[in-house]
Amino acid sequence: MSNLTFGARHIxxxxxxxxxxxxxxxxxxxxxxxxxxxxxxxxxxxxxxxxTSTLTLEACDxxxxxxxxxxxxxxxxxAGADDVPADVVxxxxxxxxxxxxxxxxxxxxxxxxxxPAAKPWLRLKAVEVVDSPVLGGVLIELLKPRYARHVPDTxxx
Numbered sequence: 001m002s003n004l005t006f007g008a009r010h011i012x013x014x015x016x017x018x019x020x021x022x023x024x025x026x027x028x029x030x031x032x033x034x035x036x037x038x039x040x041x042x043x044x045x046x047x048x049x050x051x052t053s054t055l056t057l058e059a060c061d062x063x064x065x066x067x068x069x070x071x072x073x074x075x076x077x078x079a080g081a082d083d084v085p086a087d088v089v090x091x092x093x094x095x096x097x098x099x100x101x102x103x104x105x106x107x108x109x110x111x112x113x114x115x116p117a118a119k120p121w122l123r124l125k126a127v128e129v130v131d132s133p134v135l136g137g138v139l140i141e142l143l144k145p146r147y148a149r150h151v152p153d154t155x156x157x
Contacts, residue, residue, distance in 0.1 A: 006150045007145070007148040007149050007150045007152070008143075008144070008145070008148055009141050009142060009143050009144075009145075010036070010141070010142040010145065010152040010155055011139060011140070011141055011142075012029055012031055012139070012140040012141075012142065012155060012156060013029065013138075013139065013140075014028035014029050014041060014124060014137075014138030014139055014140040015028050015029070015124075015136075015137050015138035016137055017044070017046070017135065017136060017137030018135070018136075018137070019133055019135050020133040020134065020135075021134055021135065021136035021137055021138075022051065022053040022126045022128055022134050022136060023128060023131075023133070024127075024128055025125065025126070025127050025128070026053075026125075026126045026128075027065060027123050027124070027125055027126075028041065028123050028124040028125075028138045028140060029123065029140065029156050030060055030062075030063050030064070030065045030121045030122065030123040030156065031121065031122055031123070031140055031142060031155045031156060032063070032120060032121055032155045032156070033112040033115060033120050033121065033122050033142070034112070034120045035142075035145050035146045035147065035152075035153070035155070036112055036142040036143060036144060036145050036146070036155075037111065037112055037113070037143060037144035037145075038109055038110065038111045038112065038142075038143040038144060039109065039110050039112070039122055039140060039141070039142050039143065040107060040108070040109045040140070040141040040142075040143060041057070041106075041107070041108040041109075041124045041138060041139075041140055042105060042106075042107055042138065042139045042140075042141065043055065043098075043105065043106040043107075043108070043124070043126075043136065043137075043138050044104075044105055044136050044137055044138070044139075045098065045101075045102065045103070045104040045105075045106070045134050045135075045136045046102065046103065046134075046135040046136055047102045047103075047134070047135040048101075048102055048132060048133055048134030048135055048136070049100065049101060049102060049132070050100045050130055050132040051100065051128070051130055051131070051132035051133060051134035052097055052098045052099065052100050052128075052129045052130040053097070053098050053126040053127055053128050053129055053134075054095050054096065054097045054098075054126070054127045054129055055075075055095050055096060055097075055098060055106060055108065055124060055125070055126055056070045056093065056094070056095030056124070056125045056127075057070065057071055057073045057095070057108060057110050057122060057123070057124055057125070058070050058071065058122070058123050058124075058125050059071050059115045059116050059119035059120075059121065059122055060119055060121040060122070060123060061118065061119055061121065062121055063121060063156060063157055065121070065123055067119070068123070068125070069093075069116060069119060070093035070094070070095065070125075071093055071110060071114070071115060071116070072090065072091060072092055072093050072114070073090075073091050073108050073109060073110040074088050074089065074090050074091065074108070074109050074110075075088070075089055075091055075096065075106060075107060075108040075109070076088050076089070076106075076107045077089075077099075077104065077105070077106055077107075078104065078105035078106075078107070079099070079101070079103075079104050080101075080103055080104075081103060085105075085107070091108075095125075097129055098129075100130065108124065110122060124138055124140075142155055
C-alpha cells in the first residue's frame with residue numbers, strides 16, 4: 001500500500017498569487033463540501049510589510065457564492081521563517097485579522113458537518129483592513145473524501 005495521498009485530498013487554486021492579492025474585499029473560489037469531511041484554506045502572505053485583512057469562511061447556497069453566511073472555524077499561523085505554527089485558535093464567525101508583515105501562512109480549517117444544512121458550498125473572504133499591497137494567494141485543500149479517487153470530480157462547479 002502506498003503512503004502517497006493522491007485521492008485522499010483534492011487541491012483547488014483558491015486565489016492566484018498576485019502583487020496586491022487582498023485589495024478591498026476578495027473571495028476565494030467556492031468549493032462544494034458535499035463529498036468531503038473538511039476543507040483547509042492556506043493563505044500565503046509573501047511580501048507586504050503593513051497590509052492586513054480580516055479573514056472569514058462563508059458557507060454558501062451554490063457555486064456562485066449566493067446567500068453567504070459566515071461560519072466558525074479553526075486556524076493556525078506560521079510567521080516568518082518558522083515551520084512550527086502557533087497554537088490552534090477557534091475563531092468565531094467574525095473571523096480574525098492578519099498581522100502586518102511578510103512571509104506568513106494562515107491555515108484555516110472547517111468541517112462540513114458543522115456547516116448549515118442548506119449551504120454545502122464554502123469560500124474564504126478577505127476584507128482589507130490596512131490598505132497596503134501584499135503579494136499572496138490562497139490554496140484550498142479538500143480533505144477526507146467520501147469516495148477517494150486519484151483524479152477527483154470537480155468541486156468548483
